[in-house]
Amino acid sequence: MSTISTQLRNFKEPTKDQLTHVFFSIPEAPPVPLKDTEKQGSGDIEKMEINAILSFGAQEVEDSYAGKLHLLPPYLAFSSLDRKSVRFTLPLSTVRRVERLNARAGVYALSLSTWHGMKIIVQLTSLRPTADLFCGLLREALKVELQRGQMKAVKGFVKTCYSEGLVSLSGVSDNEREDGSLITETKEGCPAPETEFHGGLGLRFKFPGDPKKLREASKIKLWTTYLKNHGRNLTLLRYPQCTRLVQVGLPNRLRGEMWETLSGSLYLRFSNPGVYDQLLLDIQGTNSTSFEDIEKDLHRSLPEYAGYQSDEGISALRRVLQAYSHRNPEVGYCQAMNILAAAILIYMSEEQTFWLLEVLCDRLLPGYYGPTMHGTLLDQRVFESLVTRCLPMISDHFQAVDVQLSVASLPWFLSLYINSMPMVFAFRIVDCFFCMGPKVLFQVGKAILKINGEKLLQIQDDGGFLNLMREYFASLGDSAHPESADPRARAITRFQELLLISFREFAVISDETILSERRKYRNEIVNSIESFSKRSAVRNLKTLGRFTKEQAGFIYDALYKAMCDVPPPPTVAPPPSLLATNDGNQERAETRIGIPTFQVFLSEILTWARNEKIVINGFQERIDREVAEHELIDRLFYFWDTSCKGSLSFQDLVSGLDGVMLNDLMENIEWFFNLHDKNKDGYLTKDEVLTLSESFLFIFRHEIGDAYLGAVSKFMTNAFEYGDSLLPQHTNSKTGATEPRDIGHNQPYLNLATFRMVVLADEVLESFFETDLSASFRLEPVPDLELPPASSGFLGDLWSNIATQDNRKMFNKLSDELGKTIGKHQVIYRPTIGRFTKLEEPTARESLISPPAKTTSGSSLGTVVVSSSSSTLDTSSIHDNGPSSASVFSPMPHFKAVNAAFMERTPFAIDDAGDDDDDSDLDMVHGEDDDQVMDEVDAFLEAHDSGLTEADKEVAKDLLNAEPVK
Amino acid sequence: MADAASGSVDRSVQVKLVLLGEAAVGKSSVVLRFVSNEFQANKEPTIGAAFLTQKCRLEDRVLRYEIWDTAGQERFHSLAPMYYRNAQAAVVVYDVTKATSLEKAKSWVKELQRQANPNIVIALAGNKVDLVQTSAMSSGSTPSSESEDEADDATATPGESPSVSGGEPESLRQVPREEAQAYATEAGLLFFETSAKSGEGIVEIFTEIAKKIPIEHILASTRGGAGRSGGAGGRAGGAREDVNLEEQQSKKDGCNC
Ligand SMILES: Nc1nc2c(ncn2[C@@H]2O[C@H](COP(=O)(O)OP(=O)(O)OP(=O)(O)O)[C@@H](O)[C@H]2O)c(=O)[nH]1
Numbered sequence A: 001m002s003t004i005s006t007q008l009r010n011f012k013e014p015t016k017d018q019l020t021h022v023f024f025s026i027p028e029a030p031p032v033p034l035k036d037t038e039k040q041g042s043g044d045i046e047k048m049e050i051n052a053i054l055s056f057g058a059q060e061v062e063d064s065y066a067g068k069l070h071l072l073p074p075y076l077a078f079s080s081l082d083r084k085s086v087r088f089t090l091p092l093s094t095v096r097r098v099e100r101l102n103a104r105a106g107v108y109a110l111s112l113s114t115w116h117g118m119k120i121i122v123q124l125t126s127l128r129p130t131a132d133l134f135c136g137l138l139r140e141a142l143k144v145e146l147q148r149g150q151m152k153a154v155k156g157f158v159k160t161c162y163s164e165g166l167v168s169l170s171g172v173s174d175n176e177r178e179d180g181s182l183i184t185e186t187k188e189g190c191p192a193p194e195t196e197f198h199g200g201l202g203l204r205f206k207f208p209g210d211p212k213k214l215r216e217a218s219k220i221k222l223w224t225t226y227l228k229n230h231g232r233n234l235t236l237l238r239y240p241q242c243t244r245l246v247q248v249g250l251p252n253r254l255r256g257e258m259w260e261t262l263s264g265s266l267y268l269r270f271s272n273p274g275v276y277d278q279l280l281l282d283i284q285g286t287n288s289t290s291f292e293d294i295e296k297d298l299h300r301s302l303p304e305y306a307g308y309q310s311d312e313g314i315s316a317l318r319r320v321l322q323a324y325s326h327r328n329p330e331v332g333y334c335q336a337m338n339i340l341a342a343a344i345l346i347y348m349s350e351e352q353t354f355w356l357l358e359v360l361c362d363r364l365l366p367g368y369y370g371p372t373m374h375g376t377l378l379d380q381r382v383f384e385s386l387v388t389r390c391l392p393m394i395s396d397h398f399q400a401v402d403v404q405l406s407v408a409s410l411p412w413f414l415s416l417y418i419n420s421m422p423m424v425f426a427f428r429i430v431d432c433f434f435c436m437g438p439k440v441l442f443q444v445g446k447a448i449l450k451i452n453g454e455k456l457l458q459i460q461d462d463g464g465f466l467n468l469m470r471e472y473f474a475s476l477g478d479s480a481h482p483e484s485a486d487p488r489a490r491a492i493t494r495f496q497e498l499l500l501i502s503f504r505e506f507a508v509i510s511d512e513t514i515l516s517e518r519r520k521y522r523n524e525i526v527n528s529i530e531s532f533s534k535r536s537a538v539r540n541l542k543t544l545g546r547f548t549k550e551q552a553g554f555i556y557d558a559l560y561k562a563m564c565d566v567p568p569p570p571t572v573a574p575p576p577s578l579l580a581t582n583d584g585n586q587e588r589a590e591t592r593i594g595i596p597t598f599q600v601f602l603s604e605i606l607t608w609a610r611n612e613k614i615v616i617n618g619f620q621e622r623i624d625r626e627v628a629e630h631e632l633i634d635r636l637f638y639f640w641d642t643s644c645k646g647s648l649s650f651q652d653l654v655s656g657l658d659g660v661m662l663n664d665l666m667e668n669i670e671w672f673f674n675l676h677d678k679n680k681d682g683y684l685t686k687d688e689v690l691t692l693s694e695s696f697l698f699i700f701r702h703e704i705g706d707a708y709l710g711a712v713s714k715f716m717t718n719a720f721e722y723g724d725s726l727l728p729q730h731t732n733s734k735t736g737a738t739e740p741r742d743i744g745h746n747q748p749y750l751n752l753a754t755f756r757m758v759v760l761a762d763e764v765l766e767s768f769f770e771t772d773l774s775a776s777f778r779l780e781p782v783p784d785l786e787l788p789p790a791s792s793g794f795l796g797d798l799w800s801n802i803a804t805q806d807n808r809k810m811f812n813k814l815s816d817e818l819g820k821t822i823g824k825h826q827v828i829y830r831p832t833i834g835r836f837t838k839l840e841e842p843t844a845r846e847s848l849i850s851p852p853a854k855t856t857s858g859s860s861l862g863t864v865v866v867s868s869s870s871s872t873l874d875t876s877s878i879h880d881n882g883p884s885s886a887s888v889f890s891p892m893p894h895f896k897a898v899n900a901a902f903m904e905r906t907p908f909a910i911d912d913a914g915d916d917d918d919d920s921d922l923d924m925v926h927g928e929d930d931d932q933v934m935d936e937v938d939a940f941l942e943a944h945d946s947g948l949t950e951a952d953k954e955v956a957k958d959l960l961n962a963e964p965v966k
Numbered sequence B: 001m002a003d004a005a006s007g008s009v010d011r012s013v014q015v016k017l018v019l020l021g022e023a024a025v026g027k028s029s030v031v032l033r034f035v036s037n038e039f040q041a042n043k044e045p046t047i048g049a050a051f052l053t054q055k056c057r058l059e060d061r062v063l064r065y066e067i068w069d070t071a072g073q074e075r076f077h078s079l080a081p082m083y084y085r086n087a088q089a090a091v092v093v094y095d096v097t098k099a100t101s102l103e104k105a106k107s108w109v110k111e112l113q114r115q116a117n118p119n120i121v122i123a124l125a126g127n128k129v130d131l132v133q134t135s136a137m138s139s140g141s142t143p144s145s146e147s148e149d150e151a152d153d154a155t156a157t158p159g160e161s162p163s164v165s166g167g168e169p170e171s172l173r174q175v176p177r178e179e180a181q182a183y184a185t186e187a188g189l190l191f192f193e194t195s196a197k198s199g200e201g202i203v204e205i206f207t208e209i210a211k212k213i214p215i216e217h218i219l220a221s222t223r224g225g226a227g228r229s230g231g232a233g234g235r236a237g238g239a240r241e242d243v244n245l246e247e248q249q250s251k252k253d254g255c256n257c
């Protein structure tokens, strides 16, 4: 692993705004403005949220709900107060009409008509001026969308959705959506030739599972009704029924579109028309390491599915994965993505799959698939902590027998269970995942553990754990209660049991729980990844030189810190294809740094590569450290760049330092000589002697006293004297004296032996080469005088360091200003070698400076700005998640309860194996089936709190029949 | 299911073995061949790791291999310590038709030697030899070593006879047998060229490892009642490099709550 990524450091907690976007599945970046309307980028329009009560449906099909209405141009979104019962995300372009309703005094209500003819009534319950402001902004935002031509785009876009055909086929008037409420009905908008809806490989190669057993027909019927009444694709309104229908499993033909809608990737596809096709053009003829990895796995992705035994399926998979890796090179390609993409392509077109992958990797599973897989590791840690909290017996047992939860659970999360369970079941989990978000993975994971609790307490090692899990997954289709006398209880499959437990018992795991747990463990994970890559990097060094591993580790730390400060340009490395590195398979090009990063790096370990100003301003004494810039530093850079790449790798730095840090006197002299012998001919030119002297002066620039200055001038005198004397002599024809022949400034002049002699003639220089030069390199953390020493180690400190840097700068500046005004501001440079801490012979020049005692030791500096560590977070909110979380694991009573619950219901027949009717005709709908699906739907019934009082409900009801204000 | 529980009943010795190597070199295929004597042309990549067991008879003793088959892609690297901790044996696989895969194998060996159980027995396997087989056996290897392997092992898979038939050119081969052999000798590894497809060399790896495993050592430590077969190396040996989870837990909990 030779790539050193500092990316993890740059992580920022999502802002409230971003979280809102995530919640509503709204694409982060505003869509690229269309060419004709750049001026009014949607970013200019203000966002706003307002309290509102949502009522819907002329036929009173749904209750009213209190919640928040968000204007997030170009979207309008709503969520009920509990954030789960009701929500929608409407692109503004699907809002066809907005009317103010004539209502009782004090009630401010709007009626919105959507593209599909749904009429939504929102009562703005905030104060009047706020409501007015909201309406104003909404009007503005709608206008902008109109100008962008998005209203027209809707028409072409919805045609690509399967639900359109489904609903119109169902016979009922599909002209609802042209009921005259359209704001812009322009015919000239290009009616896309694609009358075909988007669909997946399943349409041609069959969908997994037996449609009859899956009760496809009943599900389609239920969905058709729902989509007809509640809008669909871009205009879908999500009421509790929607979630429940998802929980019983989406019908195969609708699955792709519903995934797209529920996850919000639909909005990406809508707002980025043509982008996928363009990407395909862009990648033609290109290559990358990701492409190579993809190629290896193409035939290894759901190989048993017919679609992937054909070229059609394989090519589609290749294109999608390549396009994604090209668009997001930071992630590139990770094994498991092939399995996800292959699974998704069964239900979705390539373009749909591409956008869903983007949502998956970016938003739903952040950091899961990147090179460090930190998101995966983090969520494993979070999962473990949730298990510890809710299932303490299991976690204690695991600890006792030294079993790691993640040996089993990591693949669950990484491949959304697709790799672990039979596909038909895994897809149902995926359904819920797209509908309810990543928490589903945790809920299901915990339910799996809980259900197998007793057996898990018997396992003795990792292997036993994995075997148990494998057997459990293989039995998901079996009856959960095979012994039961009641046929209805026997009909309940283990999979149904799993989902019920997931969503009932572990409903306490909310998005917030996961967010705050992630926050809690992020540093820990980042630190362990970093120390892992550090060890790998050190281990993979071709040579440590004379360093120990610990020393190399410190060089790594310094490099890492420098890269955090000054990230190396990403293009420093040659394209991977040209990289004929001896190290074989690096996932990416080796990390190499340029001069700016190198300067920072050196300043970390080399005293004379930094300027340390001691600032005393009467309030504090502190050291301001800055990176020194000098020709000598650049010279070192090129000196160490032995492969002449214009950049340095970790290995180059280690070898370079090895060449100077551990030398004796003679070696050091030679090293310094070579450093200045640019053409390596064994001679310095006169110019080079001058440069070398300047290097001395640079190194000694902060030393106290005249000793060094004297030494350097003595050096110069001697060098030229000896140098001249060694030149071939010739007699001056005019004066008759012998004198050295004039040679050019760039001619070979001084060799090593002479140089050595000159150096050794001076005591100061001799001691410089004897000890000081090597000692000026220090492989130990530069004591950071403004931070209290922390036990978490060097890198750990850095974290809090960065977090408060700005504050500290401001504080320092302020106290400097104050110090100046009261005349106490002083700046002293700290010597880099510090051999002479006392002035040898005080001269007028130095006496201007403050007493030397101040400069001897940094540790005497008193006042320290304590940076507040932000690593301890408030976790109280997740501590008590209701009574169940604290209870000790006890499977039995719980099973009884579930059993009892089931007894009161008619059987769940979806997976009923006893049904051997071979009729798979989707249009044949048995009324009985419908009831049975509904039963299962009902099993997921939860209390949905509308957040309204009876009086509120009355008002909301009235509004349904209110007339618009003229 | 009863595997774990009944482990102590028979006299078999449990040996934890881990497979490492670049993606798609055939780790899972090697295991599949060993465990169920099958070959699947398109095997899905391993996500995280897979776990399988297989018994292996050695003279009067039965070894029960607990095999951890890991994911090969570089980015899964940081997970590997979770699987190789406490392992008593490792098979590091490369693909004879891909030179870079040997480099990766070397770096795995290096990592194992530094980070894993100090007594770990490591075997190097050059897989997919079926793709480069020629009439002259495997590129002029010493025939003696080959016959020796066969003699030692009575349970060699049927149909293994190295295809002497074709005079195929060896254009596909990128790693000469000698080079890998030399490296293995130098690093103190067992070495085999194998084919999961034909079965060649597969059983041999596992029997040779079985011979080299310090069984008495393992028995002694298991009897010690640690409950884990990997007592020999213990946690301290393997778990240090563990990126994952467990380790810091107790410490962290203290200050977070
Ligand atoms: N010809 C030939 N092909 C093989 C052999 N072993 C494996 N393969 C093929 O190589 C591909 C990769 O094999 P896997 O066993 O999945 O490789 P792996 O090392 O487990 O890969 P990851 O799990 O991704 O790390 C599959 O398509 C196998 O069919 C072999 O001995 N000969």
Ligand SMILES: [Mg+2]
Pocket: B027, B028, B029, B044, B045, B046, B069, B070, B071, B072
């Ligand atoms: Mg594998």
